[in-house]
Structure formats: C-alpha cells, structure tokens
Amino acid sequence: MPRFAANLTMMFNEWPFLDRFAAAADAGFEAVEFLFPYEHRPDAIAERLAKNGLCQVLFNLPPGNWAGGERGLASLPGRFDELRVGVETALSYAEATGVKRLHLMSGIASRDDKEAVDAYRKAIVWTAGKLADRGIDLLIEPINGRDMPGYFLNDFGFAEALVGDLALPNLKLQFDVYHRQIMHGDVTMALRRLMPLIGHIQIASVPSRHEPATGELDDHFIFDELDRLGYAGFVGCEYRPSSKTLDGLSWLAPYCGERQRPISGAKRGALT
Numbered sequence: 001m002p003r004f005a006a007n008l009t010m011m012f013n014e015w016p017f018l019d020r021f022a023a024a025a026d027a028g029f030e031a032v033e034f035l036f037p038y039e040h041r042p043d044a045i046a047e048r049l050a051k052n053g054l055c056q057v058l059f060n061l062p063p064g065n066w067a068g069g070e071r072g073l074a075s076l077p078g079r080f081d082e083l084r085v086g087v088e089t090a091l092s093y094a095e096a097t098g099v100k101r102l103h104l105m106s107g108i109a110s111r112d113d114k115e116a117v118d119a120y121r122k123a124i125v126w127t128a129g130k131l132a133d134r135g136i137d138l139l140i141e142p143i144n145g146r147d148m149p150g151y152f153l154n155d156f157g158f159a160e161a162l163v164g165d166l167a168l169p170n171l172k173l174q175f176d177v178y179h180r181q182i183m184h185g186d187v188t189m190a191l192r193r194l195m196p197l198i199g200h201i202q203i204a205s206v207p208s209r210h211e212p213a214t215g216e217l218d219d220h221f222i223f224d225e226l227d228r229l230g231y232a233g234f235v236g237c238e239y240r241p242s243s244k245t246l247d248g249l250s251w252l253a254p255y256c257g258e259r260q261r262p263i264s265g266a267k268r269g270a271l272t
C-alpha cells in the first residue's frame, strides 16, 4: 500500500507554514515534502518534524530568484558558483531534517543551447558528488511547459537518457504523474520502464492539479500499480486542494494505516 507525504507548499495553506507540520500529522500523514525551507531556520523545521513525528522526504535545492521568475540554476551557464553556494545551504537543512533526497531544478533555458546542456550536466555531476558524500540522492524532475513555460527539463525521454548516460549511483528521476500525463501520457508503461531510475513519485489530478482521483486518470489504479512494481518510497501529494485541505482527503481513506488516517476536522483548529 503506498505511503503518502503531504506537500506543505501546496496543502494545508490554511495554516502558516510552520504550523502545517502539525496539521499534516493530525490529518494522518507520517511524512512531508515541500518546495523550499529557506525562509525558516533549519532547527525550526527540524523541531516541527520531531514534535509531530514526521519524516522529511524531499525538498528542492535553492532555485535562484524565484520571485523574479527563475526556476533553478543548473542549466544556466555562469551561475555555477551560485549553485554551489545553494547546495551548501541545502545541505545544512538536509542535516537538520534528515532528508535523503533533494531536487535540483534545471532552470529556464533551451535544450537546443549546447552551453545550457553542458552547464546542466556539469551541475548535476558536481551536485550529485556533494550529496553522495552525505548519503543523499539527487533528483531531477521533468516539468510540463504549461505550468512552467521555457523549463529546460521538459521531457521524460531526455531525463531518462541523461540519468542513464551519467550513470551516477545517487542520480534519480522524480516522476510526477501530473507532469507525465500532461507531457506524454502513457503513465503506467512509463512507471514500469522507469521504475529502476525513480527516486520519488508525486501525484495530483490532471488537468486541474487538485486531489488525486478527481481528474482524467484513475489514480487508484496507479497506486495499485506502484504496489505491483514494488515501489517502497513515499508518494508526494503535490496538489492544490480544490477547497479546504481537510475536506478533500477522502481519496486517502483506502490507504489508511495506523498513522495515515485522515480526519475531518483539525485537532489544532483550522484557521478557516
């Protein structure tokens, strides 16, 4: 049975960021992920994880100037020094949180630009080496161009070939079912073929990026398929609730174990 991690960037937005940990735990989650922790101190994040018995399964390396439209630095020639500083920053959060996988965003660049391709490969090789010393996997995630226009890594085939070509033991694919369906479809066959390369999976409905099992895909079939394939990691719930987070957790009910048990109201009180 898949285990699910609440994505605290998208879910539980009824609470301030640091209070989302308790809200997710109260809702039955045993793990969390988010895009970026960097507005908070590492020990503040670690404290919320420990206090709520949560496992941190993923976050992203610093993406450059996010508010200014940047979506990662890896494919941007001339930004390598900044990327290296960002990796050091992320490692201090990794140490505090115990996370075992970090996502390196590629940035906005053309894959027809050889300098961008070379920069991307260099950034991956260097970052993977740094992370390997700490026993951490480096993830790359193909992202669809409708949500992120101009994103460099917008193709699963390119990502698959690159992971195979570089053959770095800790370089893995972040398979976001939402992006896969929008870009290429054929989700189940892709999971079957790519499973040996996959380091993390994320889910959301297509096309609205809401709760699983509310869109064009049969997400329960996909979860069963993950079991059939022996996927032992967490599935990140990277979706925007269509209404209040707690009101949209009925899709989780079939997968409820002792901890993974959605509740209909927040013990600590929703703000809305």
Ligand SMILES: O=C(O)C(=O)[C@@H](O)CO
Pocket: 035, 060, 103, 105, 141, 143, 176, 179, 202, 238
């Ligand atoms: O957008 C996604 O999908 C992600 O997983 C993020 O980490 C990147 O924005």
Ligand SMILES: [Mg+2]
Pocket: 141, 176, 202, 238
């Ligand atoms: Mg994703």
